[in-house]
Amino acid sequence: MRRRDFIQLSGLGLGAILIPSVPVLGDEVSAAQLLEPGADAATKKKMADIALNAARSKGASYTDVRIGRYLQQYLFTREKQVQNIVNAESYGIGIRVIANGTWGFAATSDVSADGIAKCAVTAVAIAKANSKLQKEPVQLAPQKGVGEVSWQTPIRKNAFEIPVKDKIDLLMRVNGAAMANGAGFVTSNLFFINEQKYFASTDGSYIDQDIHRIWPTFTVTAVDKQAGKFKTRDALSSPMGMGYEYLDGIASEKIAGPNGLVSYRNSYDMVEDATAAAKQAKEKLTAKTVQPGKYDLVLDPNHLGLTIHESVGHPTELDRVLGYEANYAGTSFATLDKWKTKSFNYGSKLVNIVADKTQPNTLGTVGYDDEGVPTKEWDLIKDGILVNYQAIRDQVQILGQNESHGCCYADSWNTIQFQRMPNVSLKPGTEKRSVQDMIRGVDKGIYILGRGSYSIDQQRYNFQFGGQLFYEIRNGEIAGMLDDVAYQSNTQEFWNSCAQLCDKDDYRTFGSFFDGKGQPSQVSAVSHGCPTTRFNGVNVINTGRKI
Template sequence: MHRRDFLALAGVGAGGLLLPAVFGKVIAAEQLLSALDVGFKKRLADAGLNAASAAGASYCDVRVGRYLRQFVMTREDKVQNVVSTESTGVGVRVVAGGAWGFAATNTLTEQGVAEAARQAVAIAQANAKVQTAQVQLAPVKGVGEVAWRTPIARNGMEVPVKDKVDLLLGVNAAALSAGASFVNSTLFLVNEQKYFASTDGSYIDQDVHRIWAPMTVTAIDKASGKFRTREGLSAPMGMGFEYLDGAAAGKVVSPNGVVNYSTSYDMREDAIAAARQAQEKLRAPSVKPGRYDLVLDPSHTWLTIHESIGHPLELDRVLGYEANYAGTSFATLDKREQRFQYGSDQVTVFADKTQPGSLGAVAYDDEGVATKRWNLIDAGKLVDYQATRDQAHILGKTESDGCSYADAWSSVQFQRMPNVSLAAGRTPLSVEQMIGDVENGIYIVGDGSFSIDQQRYNAQFGGQLFYEIRNGKIAGMIEDVAYQIRTPEFWNACVAVCDERDYRLGGSFFDGKGQPSQVSAVSHGSATARFNGINVINTARSLG
């Protein structure tokens, strides 16, 4: 679990006293199954649109949002907390006098929304007095009244809390029986009920579901006091509770016997494996620093993609408008014009908010723009960035990329990373075949700690499990591994990517950005990939 994930969940585990404000008020679990009437949401939206237009807005959009979340947190044989939260309100964004204005309210009446719309116009008109360049919006054709829902088989909110608790406590018991000293397990469910309306003529009702089942298993050597942990290998997904059914069809088994999970997750099986691997880590020798060929599993690569490609190709970072959460970007606009060699010809990276099962999957973004897939890097060449309606003209585009998002009704929407993924290789290549061609390498599974500089150029990444590769064979587990990269050098060292059969998603439930800070959920897909000659350091406090 990364620091931003820990901070978001820590308050929930402490009795809810530090519950982040964005999560809303605590409610009974039964209330998670309710929804606002679509007709009621349309009346609220029309009140805002009409009031904004009457007050002088040239454009207006209204978002009626109901955000539902549930946390179930356990440790060993104890339930630490069960929390259900709800936050409902309306955000109104306008352009008036060529400037943006935004206001929000949780007064769910037509009068309340109209007042927020007039306040947004007043803010825009005040901004217009000091703004030097007017807002330029890429055109969007209104779609009328449409609806979209995450294609789930089982709504996690409908599953009784007892069943969720029983699942987690069973997972914990299995890990303890397999040799774990401690184990924490959590279920985190999200349902975003989002209604978007705009003066372009769109009324879009979307029902978005996500699920995450993180865990941490710890093994302790009582003689020495040494301990090692292994995090769960599941990915957070844009799915329902069916993700936890453990169906064999969703599994991919690595050459070292590690089971990774794509469309289905057997949490109990992973907990048992985690307990055994945490014990194995206690006995594993420390890595010898040097240069190695790295074979990176998708459960690891997603984070490297996120930090060294996803964030630096956000247009607001490129332009220097955004610097929160690790700075701006080295990938400046001139590099797009030069078709900068970001990676080798094996590296094609695409953005896509339509991927089934992904965290970012929706039909329309929070500006009412239909989502799509487009290339950011094509055969190693930098070809594009991520742009919203008011950014498109900067790149000479005639339409938005559909990557605007707000984490709550009370937050203004802005450019957020879509799903950003490394395309699978086109030539048939299995993981076994890839490893079979490596003489001196390390196979890395799972994400770990990371560090990256203020322009996303220099970075360091750890992982969960590390296996030495000698002469095409897995030679055994090693420990204390981290690799250091310069972003272009690293991606240019990519010599092979496995084919579509190995393609899997990873991702982050709490990707931070902005000031005030917002979080979003984003997936990153890849197949196993090989990078030659990467510098590996030893992270142990002592090599003795």
């Protein structure tokens, strides 16, 4: 099954992705086959040259080639049972060309010399056919070839080398800890991805990259049978661009929060979090329902990351701004006219948001994007002002710029690369400030942790966000757990209410492992870093009240 078919079936929903019958994303293989070496760089260079030469001989003015081996291992459990184990491999070549000023693309799993050459010829034929409808020729920002280079995620332990039994044992310990502490039900899951990607182009680049990502997660459910109620608490993990060291304590780093809460950075104790989750899910059964009104919100990074993703990450994608995503995922309120004024007030002066694909241990970090552009960091919002977007080689001339931002991506060898969200992160404050310090300054507020349900309009402007855990803040202290909390605002109003930031010692990341975009749909993985942040006077509603 191809990845695009998987997305169409699953709808990209987290619930759909976590079901044990998740479709295979490539050919089913054994766990041992995931460890078999792929083709070496020299072999892939020969394959790429066949494509480059074949496309050039048919009239292509530009060609790039992506040879990809994509490995996935997903494990699913519930209570004492293993529900599913998925091992999948997908391998092939995608060829993109410009001919007669127009894009053409073709892909094949036949990586013989003849198969590759035929694929290149097909890509050129498609470009020439498309050119009959093209009104303006493609304009590519210049990109100097980088020669033969390589990059890899700096992992300490390859997750695919860890025996499946050890991973299942971990999930069983997670489930056991949750059940022993009051959970009625628990599901737990591990996701591992390895992208072995080779890029070559007529610019003179031959780039070999080895990219790893990991996501441990669970859902704990506590039940009150007498009241006929149940409450859940999801994992407070973040998917990461790391190896198995994220789970085994090698890079252990915990941050103590208020009310005995523990947060994790560059490491994750899954059993400890499941233990806390069971206790907190039980506590949610008797938590006080929130009174609607205006509150100062103290938002943990594991929660605020999703708000950044939806209200800043997506609306600053240039293709969305231009309307290219309108049919599928909407447009953006952050239109070019606002950017051109150089004074559009996206947020308060404390709001400095950067895009990057270089931050260590994050999902979007690579050495080069899928157009062979070296990755970098750049400003999106500076001192509250919208200053830039996310754009790739054939877009930046629209902004009057001559250098791609390096954020082009395709989720498989058989899908065409296009602009995808890089890591988008809120910079920490410069003044020394802990979460406890921030809470002490709040008279009437709510401390929110974890990703919950959310809704945002087609222009990424009006929104509503829930969470996993809610704690009332009264006169500078945590006063107990709340329930039925969601906040409503619009993007500009919300970010202009940003009043305080914790410092770099509290900076952590949230991640989206399966972020959807495009037609046909593709998924990508992206992180969002930030410190705990305070927003003043935000409207809070009670989601449990009947209208």
